[in-house]
Amino acid sequence: MNYTYRIDPNVVQQTELLEWMETCRGVYNYALRELKDWIASRKCQVDRCSLEKEYIIPADEPFPSYHRQQNNLPKAKKQFPHLGKVHSQVLQTTIRRLHDTWEAFKKRGHGFPRFKKFGQFKSFVFPQFKHNPINGFTIKLPKIGEVPINLHRPIPNGFKVKQVRVLSRVRGTQWYVVVTLESDISVPDVPVHGRAIGIDLGLERFLTASDRSFQERPKFFKSMQRKLKLLQRRAARKQKGSQNWEKAQIEVARMHHRIANRRKDFHLKTAHQLCDRAQTIFAEDLNVKGLTRGMLRTDCVDAAFGQFLSLTEWVCWKRGVYFAKVNPNGTSQTCPSCLATVSKGLEVREHHCPECGYRTHRDHAAAEMVLHRGQENVVSQGLWGTETACQVGLSGVYDLDKWRGAGIPNREAGKPVL
Structure with missing residues (x-):
């Protein structure tokens, strides 16, 4: 620690x-x-x-x-x-x-x-x-x-x-x-327990949770970019290596340090707010390096999703909250209600499933899908509550449950009806 x-x-x-x-x-x-x-x-x-x-x-x-x-x-x-x-x-x-x-x-x-x-x-x-x-x-x-x-x-x-x-x-x-x-004290791993939520990170909203709560994205760099540009212009006009040049460079470095501190403070406070609302948190395992090479790289670097996920994992461990990452592929292209594939571009900000008619915000649907995948992972590993045969993925158990749910008697549940 x-x-x-x-x-x-x-x-x-x-x-x-x-x-x-x-x-x-x-x-x-x-x-x-x-x-x-x-x-x-x-x-x-x-x-x-x-x-x-x-x-x-x-x-x-x-x-x-x-x-x-x-x-x-x-x-x-x-x-x-x-x-x-x-x-x-x-x-x-x-x-x-x-x-x-x-x-x-x-x-x-x-x-x-x-x-x-x-x-x-x-x-x-x-x-x-x-x-x-x-x-x-x-x-x-x-x-x-x-x-x-x-x-x-x-x-x-x-x-x-x-x-x-x-x-x-x-x-x-x-x-x-x-x-x-x-310390000589050994801290056990945090088990899955309590209320679970999934979170989706984005640029329109910094964070959207599966319980419909969201957090707006503060633009730390862009809000201070004008002042930072002025300080950099002053430093560029000084003779390189002089005392005035060194003072100007210190002012620029101090501004960058202030931006980084404000961003980290926001990430820590947001992580604590999540831990106040849930005891199990699932998030996307994002390719942070890939996001910094795209067209929106400036906004992605300013949001610092990688730092937020690392700090959230640390805060969850400190406060006894279970934290896990899930596969992010297709979370915004899948309906969390019926699991149907609903393709949509980045300009489409609303999720509307033509199969089941489920309608919600795009980021909220992605957060629900993250929660669904996280629960699937912990159930398949036998980590959620009491472990049963249905939770370890035994062959035939899933079909047997579907037949029982359809009202088929146990004696007729040997083979599915064709």
Whole structure:
């Protein structure tokens, strides 16, 4: 469990933190350079490599793994004394960060790790503490000292601080710490229970629930776009690298930070409102990356559906509400009343089924379909209430129930009537 707090380091501490960021960035880039050189020297046959363009590494040189690069840090400190100013475990976690990215790249097949430019490395981690670093209204960071912290909510009883991540925001003018807490208490998975609703996300309405409630979409970026454009224009007129240019860039970054905070605050409040109304929530498993590449990409990025689903899942876990995602394909093209296919374009905002005559708003019909699919999933898995033979999908049981519902006696229910 992570808690984020605002800290207020003094000028000396801010300068030291920024130096640590740049040192970690240099270590990250150096380790990545070793990794790329080793790969480049082995991407083709030995007798066909170019001696002028390829970096040749001996064939018996092992792969620069995490443990090898971590063990080389003490040697590097002797050659580069400024590395000794940074806490040793902070440099080790920087190497760990690179190899986590490398392992993720090998798993997904794309997204090779990139070099970090100046200002792109914005965090580092203290992985462990012997004692609780938070004391009253200060947090004690190794080699940094005590830093004032805005402890807006206390550490829960029974939890201890496992690690602390220091974050830099708004071009190094705002600082935060993400405190990771751990406890020996094991929290069981939330079962399916209580009232269930399905939600549909969209651009006309940000959220529409199956109980006919909806939430309008605040346009965070578009409402501040005019002021943001003015600040960007002022920054573009300044001489690059000057103090006035840096001040203008800070104003632009502060505006972006404010927009992001307003959006996150709205997402959290909406998630809590959903948890107040239901104990089981189903949502669409949207292709968030695909939405950011379409014609409405600006509005989709401004709505941040991916962030909302992630925060909703976290809020549901914290409050004991069951949350699950369902297949989003065809939820707006299927009638929730009779399950017939009703094709309609995006310009059609009303659902009208020609088979059963069911009429409602398009987003409401999609939310009802999400609820229907979610209930089907949990029933087929035996998660809803008491499990019966009808709920595990046994062959023939569904037909038997239909015959009984039609009034056919049990003795005549051996075969269907043709």
